[in-house]
Amino acid sequence: MEDDKVNNVISIIKNMNLKDKLRLGLCISSSSYTNLNYNKSHIYSLFDEKLKEIDNEYVRSYVNMRKYPTLLFTMSKIMEMNNTEQNQIAMYLYNTI
Numbered sequence: 001m002e003d004d005k006v007n008n009v010i011s012i013i014k015n016m017n018l019k020d021k022l023r024l025g026l027c028i029s030s031s032s033y034t035n036l037n038y039n040k041s042h043i044y045s046l047f048d049e050k051l052k053e054i055d056n057e058y059v060r061s062y063v064n065m066r067k068y069p070t071l072l073f074t075m076s077k078i079m080e081m082n083n084t085e086q087n088q089i090a091m092y093l094y095n096t097i
Contacts, residue, residue: 006088009077012070013093019058021097022051024071028090033079036090043094050097 013021028034029044051058065072078089 005077005081006085009074009081009089010092012074012077013089013096016070018097019051019055020068020071021093022047022054023068024074025093025097026051027065027071027075028078028086028093031075031079034086034090035083037083037087038090038094047097 013024016024025047026044028036029040029047034040078086081089
C-alpha cells in the first residue's frame, strides 16, 4: 500500500514537463506540511533560479497555482504521506531535474 502511493505520485511526476516539475519542487521546498530531511531553503533557491532561467511568466508575475491543477493534486497527495514517503518523492523529483 505504501509503495502504491509513492508510485502513483511518481507516475504523475513522470508526465510533467520541466517547468511543472520545478514548480512542484518549489511547492515541496516551501511547504510547512512537508517534512524533508534535506535543506529546503537551499533546494528552493536552486529551483527558483532554474525556473527563472526558463520561464518568463514566473519572473514577471505572481504565479497563480490555480492554473496548475495537477500540481495542486500532486501536492495534496504528498502532504498526506508520511515522512519516509515524502522523502522518496522529493529524492525522485530532485534527481529527475
